[in-house]
Amino acid sequence: xxxxxxxxxxxxxxxxxxxxxxxxxxxxxxxxxxxxxxxxxxxxxxxxxxxxxxxxxxxxxxxxxxxxxxxxxxxxxxxxxxxxxxxxxxxxxxxxxxxxxxxxxxxxxxxxxxxxxxxxxxxxxxxxxxxxxxxxxxxxxxxxxxxxxxxxxxxxxxxxxxxxxxxxxxxxxxxxxxxxxxxxxxxxxxxxxxxxxxxxxxxxxxxxxxxxxxxxxxxxxxxxxxxxxxxxxxxxxxxxxxxxxxxxxxxxxxxxxxxxxxxxxxxxxxxxxxxxxxxxxxxxxxxxxxxxxxxxxxxxxxxxxxxxxxxxx
Amino acid sequence: xxxxxxxxxxxxxxxxxxxxxxxxxxxxxxxxxxxxxxxxxxxxxxxxxxxxxxxxxxxxxxxxxxxxxxxxxxxxxxxxxxxxxxxxxxxxxxxxxxxxxxxxxxxxxxxxxxxxxxxxxxxxxxxxxxxxxxxxxxxxxxxxxxxxxxxxxxxxxxxxxxxxxxxxxxxxxxxxxxxxxxxxxxxxxxxxxxxxxxxxxxxxxxxxxxxxxxxxxxxxxxxxxxxxxxxxxxxxxxxxxxxxxxxxxxxxxxxxxxxxxxxxxxxxxxxxxxxxxxxxxxxxxxxxxxxxxxxxxxxxxxxxxxxxxxxxxxxxxxxxxxxxxxxxxxxxxxxxxxxxxxxxxxxxxxxxxxxxxxxxxxxxxxxxxxxxxxxxxxxxxxxxxxxxxxxxxxxxxxxxxxxxxxxxxxxxxxxxxxxxxxxxxxxxx
Numbered sequence: 001x002x003x004x005x006x007x008x009x010x011x012x013x014x015x016x017x018x019x020x021x022x023x024x025x026x027x028x029x030x031x032x033x034x035x036x037x038x039x040x041x042x043x044x045x046x047x048x049x050x051x052x053x054x055x056x057x058x059x060x061x062x063x064x065x066x067x068x069x070x071x072x073x074x075x076x077x078x079x080x081x082x083x084x085x086x087x088x089x090x091x092x093x094x095x096x097x098x099x100x101x102x103x104x105x106x107x108x109x110x111x112x113x114x115x116x117x118x119x120x121x122x123x124x125x126x127x128x129x130x131x132x133x134x135x136x137x138x139x140x141x142x143x144x145x146x147x148x149x150x151x152x153x154x155x156x157x158x159x160x161x162x163x164x165x166x167x168x169x170x171x172x173x174x175x176x177x178x179x180x181x182x183x184x185x186x187x188x189x190x191x192x193x194x195x196x197x198x199x200x201x202x203x204x205x206x207x208x209x210x211x212x213x214x215x216x217x218x219x220x221x222x223x224x225x226x227x228x229x230x231x232x233x234x235x236x237x238x239x240x241x242x243x244x245x246x247x248x249x250x251x252x253x254x255x256x257x258x259x260x261x262x263x264x265x266x267x268x269x270x271x272x273x274x275x276x277x278x279x280x281x282x283x284x285x286x287x288x289x290x291x292x293x294x295x296x297x298x299x300x301x302x303x304x305x306x307x308x309x310x311x312x313x
Numbered sequence: 314x315x316x317x318x319x320x321x322x323x324x325x326x327x328x329x330x331x332x333x334x335x336x337x338x339x340x341x342x343x344x345x346x347x348x349x350x351x352x353x354x355x356x357x358x359x360x361x362x363x364x365x366x367x368x369x370x371x372x373x374x375x376x377x378x379x380x381x382x383x384x385x386x387x388x389x390x391x392x393x394x395x396x397x398x399x400x401x402x403x404x405x406x407x408x409x410x411x412x413x414x415x416x417x418x419x420x421x422x423x424x425x426x427x428x429x430x431x432x433x434x435x436x437x438x439x440x441x442x443x444x445x446x447x448x449x450x451x452x453x454x455x456x457x458x459x460x461x462x463x464x465x466x467x468x469x470x471x472x473x474x475x476x477x478x479x480x481x482x483x484x485x486x487x488x489x490x491x492x493x494x495x496x497x498x499x500x501x502x503x504x505x506x507x508x509x510x511x512x513x514x515x516x517x518x519x520x521x522x523x524x525x526x527x528x529x530x531x532x533x534x535x536x537x538x539x540x541x542x543x544x545x546x547x548x549x550x551x552x553x554x555x556x557x558x559x560x561x562x563x564x565x566x567x568x569x570x571x572x573x574x575x576x577x578x579x580x581x582x583x584x585x586x587x588x589x590x591x592x593x594x595x596x597x598x599x600x601x602x603x604x605x606x607x608x609x610x611x612x613x614x615x616x617x618x619x620x621x622x623x624x625x626x627x628x629x630x631x632x633x634x635x636x637x638x639x640x641x642x643x644x645x646x647x648x649x650x651x652x653x654x655x656x657x658x659x660x661x662x663x664x665x666x667x668x669x670x671x672x673x674x675x676x677x678x679x680x681x682x683x684x685x686x687x688x689x690x691x692x693x694x695x696x697x698x699x700x701x702x703x704x705x706x707x708x709x710x711x712x713x714x715x716x717x718x719x720x721x722x723x724x725x726x727x728x729x730x731x732x733x734x735x736x737x738x739x740x741x742x
Contacts (some may be wrong), residue, residue: 004719071702071732140561255714270394276701
């Protein structure tokens with residue numbers, strides 16, 4: 001037995017070990033992620049009578065949703081516009097707020113540990129709890145928020161925050177920001193903590209202060225974290241469902257003013273109390289959500305790739 | 314070698330654990346008699362009525378010692394999803410509660426036609442049977458369990474306190490609500506966040522203005538449309554009611570509406586007979602009555618909106634067809650109907666069953682209302698819930714828009730017409 005054979009044996013057994021360790025994960029991933037995506041895609045190419053697959057109709061379901069004069073198309077674009085609004089609102093407000101919170105926690109002021117836990121607390125709450133909590137807080141008659149406004153202003157004040165189409169969706173988005181802002185904050189904080197002391201010291205010696213430090217030192221060095229946050233926020237937004245469902249119900253009411261792709265998908269695929277299910281159209285909406293998530297994530301990754309700064313030496 | 318054995322042992326451990334579990338489960342089967350007993354799974358969306366249903370089935374089990382009924386209730390708005398998924402995966406129950414009219418159609422392929430298998434089913438009224446009949450094949454798939462009637466509940470004590478009484482027509486109704494409002498009483502408990510409750514409200518008051526059965530027949534035949542001025546008029550009257558609802562009514566959800574009424578925060582509740590049991594249970598001291606949704610003066614008598622709520626059907630794939638049929642046969646009997654009516658305060662469609670006026674006074678009032686006045690189908694459920702978007706979905710969401718002030722009654726009518734027209738063939742000619 002010579003030396004190279006020995007190495008070969010080790011290499012083979014290591015490869016085997018890798019395979020064995022990766023296998024369970026791969027099987028679960030293939031079975032629970034890849035297979036459903038492809039089977040949904042095949043569902044979307046058929047017409048359905050309720051629960052039964054009928055005929056192969058190619059991309060007809062996509063046409064119905066995108067460009068037909070059917071009511072589903074109107075509802076679809078309405079939901080898309082809400083997702084777009086949510087994306088701008090949440091990426092803008094939640095990411096900025098998360099960054100500011102991260103910066104504040106980075107200052108190393110007294111009580112940082114306590115505030116770090118506090119900021120992250122809403123993230124750990126179940127959506128059911130959040131939904132119940134805010135339904136109570138925002139209740140027009142006995143909700144604490146209206147009560148608070150009554151204390152300082154109009155004693156008759158009774159505003160249906162979730163019942164008025166003009167305010168319902170923004171109210172839900174603000175709750176969403178409250179719930180999630182701690183998450184980017186912690187990611188940014190970990191990024192900031194990873195910046196070498198020497199860089200910060202050098203910047204200080206060069207007289208870089210305040211806003212300049214944020215723009216020239218912090219931001220370029222946490223681009224990887226920013227990328228993670230943006231991709232998670234974007235895909236999270238396109239999958240938005242639970243918060244709307246728990247605060248406005250599956251119809252995205254009132255009068256579709258809070259309807260998003262997630263709730264539309266749920267209703268279309270499964271029906272609901274007074275609606276009827278259409279598996280084909282439901283699967284089509286599901287595929288649209290997957291593709292949109294992938295494309296947007298790719299765009300963000302590409303756009304931020306060049307902005308990344310690596311420290312040398 | 315030792316290591317290999319350890320790894321092997323760890324890998325095999327779960328297998329032993331599971332095998333052990335299986336053995337235990339097998340042992341539980343136990344005695345000869347229990348092994349013969351057949352379990353019939355029954356699914357329903359009436360989570361509110363679990364106790365009562367278990368009582369009904371106890372009676373059944375006493376006479377059928379070989380059958381064990383397992384009742385499972387799933388939340389109303391998730392029931393369709395749960396049932397559909399189960400049936401698709403061959404995991405469905407033996408007997409299941411079925412939605413009426415259009416809601417039934419999607420399930421017929423999974424159901425056993427029972428029209429000629431259940432004795433006495435043919436004696437049910439045509440309108441009840443229609444709710445359990447397949448639209449394409451005309452087979453009866455279920456035993457109807459309840460009829461619903463729409464009307465206006467009122468709090469007798471509040472009415473007495475403010476010297477008002479049941480209105481005979483629409484203008485008296487408005488006058489009465491003005492009086493209550495002047496006395497700082499919220500006239501209506503209803504709100505707008507639960508869209509389906511707006512359809513219920515419209516189902517109660519609408520028919521008197523769009524002309525009940527005449528309009529229903531014309532519109533289902535495609536001889537007129539929802540943009541008909543009679544229908545717009547009905548929407549307009551519904552719109553008038555918003556000022557009598559609680560402040561911030563668009564944020565009032567279903568549970569709050571009910572609470573507004575049974576905690577005596579509001580004087581009236583426009584709703585269905587299905588609320589009666591709940592109100593009575595929540596506040597036994599509540600003295601309530603019910604009157605028909607008031608008609609305009611020029612109409613001699615008001616229309617009463619009604620529908621059949623659904624039925625109980627048998628899974629075509631059940632392994633225990635004989636026992637399942639025995640159970641639905643029981644659910645078509647007068648014995649069941651009487652128990653059902655008096656303990657759930659629901660109106661039974663089983664011929665010969667009457668509500669006991671001492672037991673549930675409001676219910677007896679509902680039944681006498683249907684005897685005294687002409688009834689009319691609850692329009693969107695009975696006529697326009699066959700395809701999507703259903704007439705109900707279209708109406709509910711645009712009614713929210715109207716009560717919010719974003720849509721005019723004319724726009725609601727156009728919206729409903731546009732959506733239903735997209736699939737309803739008589740409109741397309």
